[in-house]
Amino acid sequence: MFQKHLQEPQHLRKLQALCRRTPETHPSYERIHADLKAAAAGYAGERLLTYPLERFSNQLHIFQGLRLPVAAHHYVQIDLLLISEQGMAIGEVKHWRGDIQLNDWYGPLYRTYFDKTELLPNPLLQVEEQREGLLDYFNRHSLLLPEIETFVIFTHREAQLRLPPTTNLPKIFLKERLPQMIRHHFTSSETQPLLHPHHYTNQILTDHKPLQIDVLQKYQVKCEDLLPGVQCASCCNLSMSRTQGVWRCLHCHTSQADAHVTALRDYQLLLGSHITNKDARHFLQVPSRHACRRILLHTATHVQTPSKRPYYRLFS
Numbered sequence: 001m002f003q004k005h006l007q008e009p010q011h012l013r014k015l016q017a018l019c020r021r022t023p024e025t026h027p028s029y030e031r032i033h034a035d036l037k038a039a040a041a042g043y044a045g046e047r048l049l050t051y052p053l054e055r056f057s058n059q060l061h062i063f064q065g066l067r068l069p070v071a072a073h074h075y076v077q078i079d080l081l082l083i084s085e086q087g088m089a090i091g092e093v094k095h096w097r098g099d100i101q102l103n104d105w106y107g108p109l110y111r112t113y114f115d116k117t118e119l120l121p122n123p124l125l126q127v128e129e130q131r132e133g134l135l136d137y138f139n140r141h142s143l144l145l146p147e148i149e150t151f152v153i154f155t156h157r158e159a160q161l162r163l164p165p166t167t168n169l170p171k172i173f174l175k176e177r178l179p180q181m182i183r184h185h186f187t188s189s190e191t192q193p194l195l196h197p198h199h200y201t202n203q204i205l206t207d208h209k210p211l212q213i214d215v216l217q218k219y220q221v222k223c224e225d226l227l228p229g230v231q232c233a234s235c236c237n238l239s240m241s242r243t244q245g246v247w248r249c250l251h252c253h254t255s256q257a258d259a260h261v262t263a264l265r266d267y268q269l270l271l272g273s274h275i276t277n278k279d280a281r282h283f284l285q286v287p288s289r290h291a292c293r294r295i296l297l298h299t300a301t302h303v304q305t306p307s308k309r310p311y312y313r314l315f316s
C-alpha cells in the first residue's frame with residue numbers, strides 16, 4: 001500500500017510564488033529561477049513513478065518523498081522507500097535529460113546535452129549516504145537493521161544512460177525497468193519473513209517532517225521587494241484590475257472572477273496566513289477598503305480580538 005503518497009512539496013510552491021513576485025533586477029532572481037527549475041524537475045520525475053508503483057501497492061509498503069530526522073537539525077531525504085517482509089530498497093530519482101555517462105560505477109558522472117558536457121555528483125554515492133542515514137535512524141529507534149538495496153532511477157524520456165559493463169542487474173536504470181527491478185529484489189524463495197514492515201512503517205509515518213524553508217530569508221528578498229498585484233492566468237503579468245466585482249487584465253483584457261485567490265495564496269506562502277485589510281489593499285492593488293473587505297470575506301476568515309487589530313486568516 002501507499003503509506004505516503006507524493007504531494008507537491010511546499011518549498012516548490014513557495015519558490016513558484018517567489019519567482020512570480022521577485023523583480024528580474026533582484027540579485028537573487030537568477031538563483032531563485034534556477035532552484036525553482038530544479039525543484040520542479042525533481043517533483044515531475046517523482047510523479048512519473050507513482051503510476052508504475054501502483055501495481056505493487058498490494059505487495060509493498062510504498063513511501064514517496066520522505067524526510068526523516070537522523071540527528072539534531074539533520075535529516076535524510078529519500079525520494080522512494082519500499083518495504084516488504086523480504087527487505088527494503090531506497091531509490092533516488094533523477095529527472096535529467098541528455099546523455100548520462102559513467103565510466104566507473106562510483107566515479108564522476110558526465111551529462112551531455114546540446115553539445116554541453118557537465119560534471120555532476122554521482123547519484124549512487126548520494127543514495128548510499130541516504131542508506132547510511134536511514135540505518136542510523138533505525139538504530140536510534142532500536143529497530144533491527146535490515147539489508148537495504150539502493151537504486152538510482154532516471155525518469156526523463158530524453159535521458160540515455162551509458163554505464164560500465166556489469167554481470168549483475170545495474171543499480172542505475174531508466175524508469176521503464178523499475179517493475180523488473182522490484183520483482184527481482186522483492187521476490188524471494190524465503191518463506192519466513194525477514195522483517196516486520198509495521199515496526200518500521202509506523203515509526204516512519206510518525207517522524208516524517210516536510211521541508212520548511214523561509215524562502216525570503218534564504219534568498220535575501222525583503223517584503224518590500226515583492227511585486228504586488230494580481231496575476232493574469234493568460235499572459236502571466238501582474239496586471240489584473242478589479243472593476244464591478246470582476247478582474248480584468250490591463251495587458252491582454254482577459255476577465256476572471258477569482259484571480260485574487262492565487263495572489264492571496266502567494267501572500268500566505270511568502271508572508272504568512274494572517275493579513276490585514278491594509279496589507280491586502282497593497283498586495284492586491286485594490287485601493288478601496290470596502291472592495292478589499294468583500295474579497296477577503298469571500299476567501300478568508302475575519303478574526304477580531306480585543307488586543308489586536310482585526311485581521312483575516314487565509315486558507316487553512
Ligand SMILES: [Zn+2]
Binds near residue numbers: 236237254
Ligand atoms: Zn493578461
